[in-house]
Amino acid sequence: MPELSYREAVRDALVRAMREDDDVFILGEDIAEMGGSMGVTQGMLDEFGPERIRNTPISEMALAGAAIGAAMQGMRPVAEIMYEDFLTLAAEQIVNQAAKHRYMSGGQLTVPVTFRTQGGAGWSPGAQHAQQLEAWFVHIPGLKVVFPSTPTDVRGLLWSAIYDDNPVVFFEHRTLYGIKENVPDELEPIALGRARVHREGEDVTVIATGRLVHEALAAAKDAEQEGVSVEVVDPRTLQPLDEEALIASVRKTNRCVVAHEAVTRMGFGAEVAAVVQYGAFDWLDAPIERVGAKFAPLPFSPVMEDFVVPHSADVLDAIHRTLGRRNGN
Amino acid sequence: MGWVGDRERQPQLGPVVGDSALDLVEVGDQLQGLERTLAPVAKVEQKGTLSNADLREFFREMLLIRRFEEKVEERFRAGELPGFLHVAIGQEAVAVGVCRALEEGDIIASTHRAHGHTLAKGTTPSEVMAELYGKLEGCSHGYGGSMHLYDIERGNMGANAVVGGGLPAIVGAALAFKFRNEPRVGVAFFGDGATNIGTFHEALNLAQLWKVPALFVCENNHWAESTPSWQHMPIEDISQRAVAFGMKAVKVDGQDVEAVYKATRRALEHARGGKGPVFLAVETYRLVGHYIGDPQVYRSKEELAEVRETQDPIEHLRRKLELGDGEVEEVDREVQEIVEAAVEFAKNGTDPRPEDALKNIYA
Numbered sequence: 136m137p138e139l140s141y142r143e144a145v146r147d148a149l150v151r152a153m154r155e156d157d158d159v160f161i162l163g164e165d166i167a168e169m170g171g172s173m174g175v176t177q178g179m180l181d182e183f184g185p186e187r188i189r190n191t192p193i194s195e196m197a198l199a200g201a202a203i204g205a206a207m208q209g210m211r212p213v214a215e216i217m218y219e220d221f222l223t224l225a226a227e228q229i230v231n232q233a234a235k236h237r238y239m240s241g242g243q244l245t246v247p248v249t250f251r252t253q254g255g256a257g258w259s260p261g262a263q264h265a266q267q268l269e270a271w272f273v274h275i276p277g278l279k280v281v282f283p284s285t286p287t288d289v290r291g292l293l294w295s296a297i298y299d300d301n302p303v304v305f306f307e308h309r310t311l312y313g314i315k316e317n318v319p320d321e322l323e324p325i326a327l328g329r330a331r332v333h334r335e336g337e338d339v340t341v342i343a344t345g346r347l348v349h350e351a352l353a354a355a356k357d358a359e360q361e362g363v364s365v366e367v368v369d370p371r372t373l374q375p376l377d378e379e380a381l382i383a384s385v386r387k388t389n390r391c392v393v394a395h396e397a398v399t400r401m402g403f404g405a406e407v408a409a410v411v412q413y414g415a416f417d418w419l420d421a422p423i424e425r426v427g428a429k430f431a432p433l434p435f436s437p438v439m440e441d442f443v444v445p446h447s448a449d450v451l452d453a454i455h456r457t458l459g460r461r462n463g464n
Numbered sequence: 465m466g467w468v469g470d471r472e473r474q475p476q477l478g479p480v481v482g483d484s485a486l487d488l489v490e491v492g493d494q495l496q497g498l499e500r501t502l503a504p505v506a507k508v509e510q511k512g513t514l515s516n517a518d519l520r521e522f523f524r525e526m527l528l529i530r531r532f533e534e535k536v537e538e539r540f541r542a543g544e545l546p547g548f549l550h551v552a553i554g555q556e557a558v559a560v561g562v563c564r565a566l567e568e569g570d571i572i573a574s575t576h577r578a579h580g581h582t583l584a585k586g587t588t589p590s591e592v593m594a595e596l597y598g599k600l601e602g603c604s605h606g607y608g609g610s611m612h613l614y615d616i617e618r619g620n621m622g623a624n625a626v627v628g629g630g631l632p633a634i635v636g637a638a639l640a641f642k643f644r645n646e647p648r649v650g651v652a653f654f655g656d657g658a659t660n661i662g663t664f665h666e667a668l669n670l671a672q673l674w675k676v677p678a679l680f681v682c683e684n685n686h687w688a689e690s691t692p693s694w695q696h697m698p699i700e701d702i703s704q705r706a707v708a709f710g711m712k713a714v715k716v717d718g719q720d721v722e723a724v725y726k727a728t729r730r731a732l733e734h735a736r737g738g739k740g741p742v743f744l745a746v747e748t749y750r751l752v753g754h755y756i757g758d759p760q761v762y763r764s765k766e767e768l769a770e771v772r773e774t775q776d777p778i779e780h781l782r783r784k785l786e787l788g789d790g791e792v793e794e795v796d797r798e799v800q801e802i803v804e805a806a807v808e809f810a811k812n813g814t815d816p817r818p819e820d821a822l823k824n825i826y827a
Contacts, residue, residue, distance in 0.1 A: 200636060241608065
């Protein structure tokens with residue numbers, strides 16, 4: 136069982152898919168010699184050459200659109216959008232084109248494209264290099280949205296995204312690239328639309344995505360010291376959403392916290408809270424708590440950045456609130 | 465081809481292609497008959513020359529598109545057609561000249577003004593008309609409408625309602641042809657208005673950078689909706705925009721179908737031969753408003769009358785071929801019959817069920 140970092144796990148999925156399938160290629164900014172801004176595609180140019188590890192100009196609309204066009208001809212392109220903030224530049228192509236072609240054509244074609252991107256706070260990138268925009272894309276019928284939080288998940292889910300016949304927006308988190316995990320020798324694809332229970336518990340369910348999965352696991356450990364048993368569930372795929380798994384968990388624990396790094400207002404957690412209250416209304420013993428960033432652009436200064444985005448302590452506070460406690464009392 | 469991943473193990477998240485409302489009706493050849501009229505032009509094309517018979521066929525097709533769009537306007541004003549519609553009356557020579565120059569396997573992406581391109585690419589008038597009536601028999605099965613006409617089988621990758629929206633995908637499609645070593649070309653239609661939007665510049669830059677087999681057909685009708693080119697473009701010669709990317713640019717008289725055809729053949733040869741994309745700056749005229757019902761307050765009646773008098777591509781071709789009134793009337797009768805049959809076909813088409821709106825949803 137090799138140990139892979141999250142970064143290596145992404146690369147492993149890409150490399151394996153490209154070795155097996157000529158239809159898979161990657162395009163994006165600085166992905167060739169430089170190996171991508173996060174080093175994900177490092178070394179791939181040597182193996183696959185510049186045609187398939189295709190550097191593009193700083194031109195998000197065109198690179199996203201070219202990926203869509205190649206996908207419409209049956210290829211399986213993976214377009215890397217360097218920072219998810221730059222999805223806003225590619226949004227026309229992703230939202231109006233990729234998401235709509237299959238539908239508007241009455242089902243005459245499919246668009247098997249994957250848009251990989253990354254973002255996230257924790258290293259003072261400022262307001263235009265770390266937004267968490269996953270909720271925007273969940274709102275668009277015609278897109279699948281994936282946000283893995285571990286090396287095993289990112290590898291298995293990326294494979295499934297590449298081999299899905301529909302457009303997938305695939306979010307990675309900047310601060311997770313270095314985390315390591317033992318993964319199986321063989322890549323095990325993980326079906327889109329299945330949540331993962333990271334930790335079973337009895338008293339409170341925390342439904343978390345991205346970096347906050349790890350913050351939630353830390354909060355769960357702290358809660359355990361207080362005698363509170365926390366279940367941590369990661370939906371992993373935000374669209375389609377494994378509603379059943381989330382509801383089942385809350386029906387068991389009767390309390391729910393949703394947590395993500397994106398701003399709380401209109402965040403993905405709002406949808407999860409709606410789904411859970413509808414599916415587990417009679418089981419809930421407390422209002423659903425939401426944890427997310429404060430409603431501010433991301434500030435540069437580490438002190439302020441730290442204040443804006445949520446941490447394990449915020450998750451723990453929310454857990455306490457669902458239990459009617461304050462500060463652990 | 466490698467292992468196809470985990471698809472078998474994935475939950476069924478919705479209908480897949482083929483398992484849709486479209487299966488409720490037969491959309492087969494028996495529908496075509498009279499209106500299946502777009503026979504391939506003879507091999508003489510290969511030399512880039514056109515016989516008199518070829519040009520007569522072009523005339524017939526241009527007239528068919530004209531009568532089709534006039535009928536669309538009439539039925540829209542009668543309140544039979546939902547949505548809103550853009551016709552390309554005056555630009556028929558571009559659609560026919562370009563599409564007739566294409567080879568089997570070449571693909572197009574069209575615009576909001578798509579009827580002519582779609583018909584010229586081989587979709588039958590009945591299928592296009594049925595789409596405008598929102599019927600399952602339509603070429604997008606009622607999901608698209610006038611601005612989203614698709615016919616994948618015949619190489620129409622879709623008309624786009626976002627100005628310039630289809631250009632990047634043509635670059636990607638052409639890249640796929642290059643990857644697979646297929647002798648195919650991707651063709652993007654767009655207007656002068658689209659040359660101001662980012663997708664245009666990004667797509668042309670990428671196409672030239674990667675030398676993909678693509679053709680960018682700029683139908684310069686001098687109007688971006690109601691805005692004249694002098695108000696939306698700081699240059700007069702639109703081909704300079706392609707030159708700026710180092711792309712081969714060719715200027716063509718878009719009211720002369722033979723010129724369009726020949727220029728397209730040469731451009732296709734260039735692109736197919738691996739020499740890179742070509743920009744066709746096609747000078748044309750929109751002899752009608754931006755949309756059906758457009759009062760055209762932005763141009764004078766005299767100006768409109770003058771271009772209608774002097775710039776009708778069908779009239780140009782009629783004179784060139786020296787067609788007599790009798791001959792023209794005969795062709796006209798035939799194409800009008802086809803158009804009437806298309807309307808009948810469309811009116812008798814199948815309405816989707818409301819819940820068909822949820823077919824082809826996968827996420």
